[in-house]
Amino acid sequence: MMKAAMSSPVSQILKKIEYSADAAQPRLNQKELAYELEAVQDWRALSDLASAWRDIGWGNNVSYSRKVFIPLTHLCRDVCHYCTFAKAPRVVGPAFLTVEQALEIARAGAAAGCREALFTLGDRPEARYAAAREALQQLGHASTASYVAEVAQRVRAETGLLPHFNMGVLSAAEYQALRPHAPSFGIMLETASERLSERGGPHYGSPDKHPAVRLETMRLAGEAHIPITSGILIGIGETRRERLESLFALRDLHDRYGHLQEVIVQNFRAKAGTKMVNAPEPSMDELCWTTAAARLILGSAMSIQVPPNLFEGDLTDLIRAGINDWGGVSPITPDHVNPEAPWPHLERLSDVTARGGKVLVERLTVYPQYIDARDQWVDPGLHRDLLLHSDCGGLARTDGKWIAGSSTATDISSLQMQTTIPNADSISPQTIDIVNKCLSGDRLEEADLVHLFKVRGNDFAYVTQTANRLRQETNGDNITYVVNRNINYTNVCQYHCNFCAFSKGRVEESLREKPYIVELDEIRRRVREAWDRGATEVCLQGGIHPDYTGHTYLDICSAAKTECPDIHIHAFSPLEIMHGAQSLGRTVKAFLSDLKKAGLSTLPGTAAEILDDEVRRQICPDKLNTQEWLTVIRTAHELGLRTTATIMFGHVESYRHWAQHILKLIELQRNTRGLTEFVPLPFVHEEAPLFRRNRSHQGPTLREAVLMHTVGRLAFHGLIDNIQTSWVKMGEQGSQLCLQAGVNDLGGTLMNESISRAAGAAHGQELPPAAMAALAAGLGRTAVQRTTLYGRVSIERQQAAQAALPLTPVKYVKAGRLVRGEGHQVLRTVASS
Incomplete structure (x- = not known):
């Protein structure tokens, strides 16, 4: 039920949105209606509908991936004006981590219970830096993509972690070569606005950040049947309309290929040493408005994530705004893209999620629907590791060491059986309806x-x-x-x-x-x-x-x-x-x-x-x-x-x-x-x-x-x-x-x-x-x-x-x-x- 204090125009917009949506998997179908959301000042006016649609698709679960970051290189040919991840060769020293350095990080992650190895690196550094080309040659590789494949193969074989590649723009041939080494990839769209790539914009001088280039890369991933993570970056000079257009661009790609496993709504953070150090950051209310709009546009079935370490406020607001995922959280490595923002402890994240009326669940780097349809979406060589890590619903297998037929007396300790029926207020209405x-x-x-x-x-x-x-x-x-x-x-x-x-x-x-x-x-x-x-x-x-x-x-x-x-x-x-x-x-x-x-x-x-x-x-x-x-x-x-x-x-x-x-x-x-x-x-x-x-x-x-x-x-x-x-x-x-x-x-x-x-x-x-x-x-x-x-x-x-x-x-x-x-x-x- 919508809030009583809602203004009449907003109420009318929401009624039109609900009326036009399919009940089974609702989403906002008309762009004209979406553009009317621009005038909604208070995101809380959208939260009831966004939350309800989220619950249809994801129930009472809010997920996260327990992962370790492997920053294979900080070199990048792009010069985004807000980024501190990319560095020049004189700053980073060796251009790439060695295989053994990457394995050391991965082993620590495996020991801490991680399941995902997130490979973060800049776009094609060898296209800009001789140091990158020389380093690759010494490593026996002609390209960064080739080296990533070697390291990922070693990481998976020796630690069991599932690689996820954030490598930016890739060609069709590179996707095919890398597909056997990772079940999922990531590439942020950030914005569909070409205006932001013009002189004076945050992406000026960054060829890989041009919207057409990013969207084409995502299209190629769809052609290659690779599940990908994408998203938008808000607060870099775009308008609300441009955010909505970016969300529709992502939706159109997903409608065509079905390969977009999650959309991240990420807020810009001003960083020292960048050209945008004095740029205003978006408010947390603006982030919640964008999140709610994303839920309505992308619908109940899409996974929507907001990184918890970048949110300065009550994290339960993000749950109210319609998220179902916190993204990757590492117990041992920092967010190398936003090092100033530490990860919340998982215990705190679990408590916050419970306070928001949800249950924190662990997922893998690839989402359940793609594990279910793994013959179509995942290279056969990766199936064994996916099946070992996942339960039958495609989430991470977290029930300790219990297996059917086991005689270990302590095997059942991972499942705490409650012997009383909880208060109805703490149970999802959908569960109550089905039980009835x-x-x-x-x-x-x-x-x-x-x-x-x-x-x-x-x-x-x-x-x-x-x-x-x-x-x-x-x-x-x-x-x-x-x-x-x-x-x-x-x-x-x-x-x-x-x-x-x-x-x-x-x-x-x-x-x-x-x-x-x-x-x-x-x-x-x-x-x-x-x-x-x-x-x-x-x-x-x-x-x-x-x-x-x-x-x-x-x-x-x-x-x-x-x-x-x-x-x-x-x-x-x-x-x-x-x-x-x-x-x-x-x-x-x-x-x-x-x-x-x-x-x-x-x-x-x-x-x-x-x-x-x-x-x-x-x-x-x-x-x-x-x-x-x-x-x-x-x-x-x-x-x-x-x-x-x-x-x-x-x-x-x-x-x-x-x-x-x-x-x-x-x-x-x-x-x-x-x-x-x-x-x-x-x-x-x-x-x-x-x-x-x-x-x-x-x-x-x-x-x-x-x-x-x-x-x-x-x-x-x-x-x-x-x-x-x-x-x-x-x-x-x-x-x-x-x-x-x-x-x-x-x-x-x-x-x-x-x-x-x-x-x-x-x-x-x-x-x-x-x-x-x-x-x-x-x-x-x-x-x-x-x-x-x-x-x-x-x-x-x-x-x-x-x-x-x-x-x-x-x-x-x-x-x-x-x-x-x-x-x-x-x-x-x-x-x-």
Whole structure:
């Protein structure tokens, strides 16, 4: 709502702006309206609209990049009349830093937790100074750009820092040569006014500062698909109209190429020793006016930054004016362009951001949308480093050392779980609206779920604790689990899923386990032992052995059910169902009916990974597609076979893919009501081929893993009552966090879990009832044994589980060709030829 004291003419301007803007991604579309803003004297009249539009695009987060400055050279062929960065050779001494000097700075930055190495240097010094040319020759390079490439490559290889180049004007060939060494570049437009390059202007004598030259350089970056940072410099003699025209020039470029990742609004600071030492500096109110105008012109989706070290006033004013980013902040090096203005300490910046009603978050040098679309925007050689540094939302990975499958007891310390719901005044209205949609059962959109996956700070506490309250209302305070046994009857698989370290080829022995099969007699023995140890369920899954047919799955199911008629057979992923049906020339429905007659009770909803074919083409290109997975599950439900639903997340996908996956499950459940539980499975990366080939994240962050469970509770409210956490992947402490954020179930005791352990998880094998009880007691809750379908378990089964003897060592047979006898049962294997 606009301020009551606003003058009528300004109110009319803002109403026209709002009316003409698109609601989803609003921005000021007409230049004539923008020019009317010139008459607005008080920037606060624009702040409500600017803030609202910022919130649409960026929510409650205000970002910064933790970086180190590497001033590779202070030489520059330009003579901007306000600049103290550029110096003559007689002043700077050696023309360039050596590689070792640059590495020394980078190492210090890496040790201080920096992720970005900002290379600052002047425009083409070799075009003006013989000293630069001679120095480059001695370094073995013909140009500054060539030397920058060498130094950046060494910095990235030896410290892991991501380079960002502020090199000024570059040619198309230079962009192509430098693109493999930095995921993002920067070049300030400063102004689109040619007047300021004329005699007496601040850019007179600076050929690289001519607006046409700068804009052409930015155009070339767009042609090269390079994300760039640009911006305007205010207070150097330009008019308000010229600032607005500069912002429109930047917007026009971005509309054409989509490569402008952020726009900086920077205020001129008068510096001793320059021609403009006595020039008046712009007021902080004028800076806020320009910032608000930039937000309205560039819209909700553009990142707008104002450097905090150049602002002399209350930094929360900049938040009110519409910024979403503080830019790069270095804990160890000064701002070499503005050395008189020290960086604010990050603790102070965090406090200021919180006082402005926002959460300070760390980003990388390249923005999330470009990491998400990295195949288009970032050189493939840089993908590994981007994925290692970033979470699945494209921001910096800041959850300490926690990784899925880790057993380190202190891993969860990075995430502070608040156990009460914060005051509504401290939560973004958008978050409250989306949560209310979940609670009322309204239809959710992709953007709603993406927003929930992004929440931090008080918004994070609000959604996790609302989900936990919902869990208590739906399930009470008991924590349920099932005593079961996993029987992975073969790890041989004819598919080549890039995330899987469990499945093997017939002769592959490079990872944790050799190729094996489990024969029927051993399956029977394991089923009987599980029953004797109190199990009510056996979970049967395996790789797709090339010799397996639908008869194999029928035999396995029959053997288990015959051995223990009362045990629940929870078996066969949708991939196994489809393979079995196709191998026999049967429909999925007919084959599922056969399995049901053989004793199948329910299906695990595994092999879902991410229900998005864009992702599946990267992680499991030869596996069943999204529609095929949904068809198998839907058909099972039609036959009265209930299933679980899983998501395997934290590899190559982004939040929008998570959202699409959940929306597909919501639609399925609305139609069938056959899903018993939602089971998030964080990607365990250590031995996964995808990670070993430098093509994936190292799993989700702890915050993301907890949020997947929380969002599941909220999104499936009224549709799926049970949200399960995988203690194998989350660990016991991570599972406790999830149990405080909407989860009611710990899954199975497992007995012989092997799939996650093959991928590198330290947990697994078994978490017996006593350990389940201890885990629940640590939260002041009670662990209760359940059946697969969440029914009550007999006292006899509970007592058997509590008194279980140690497991007998399992038996495997080295994989080979299968030989079948009468009735299709596996009699033995013979060695592969």
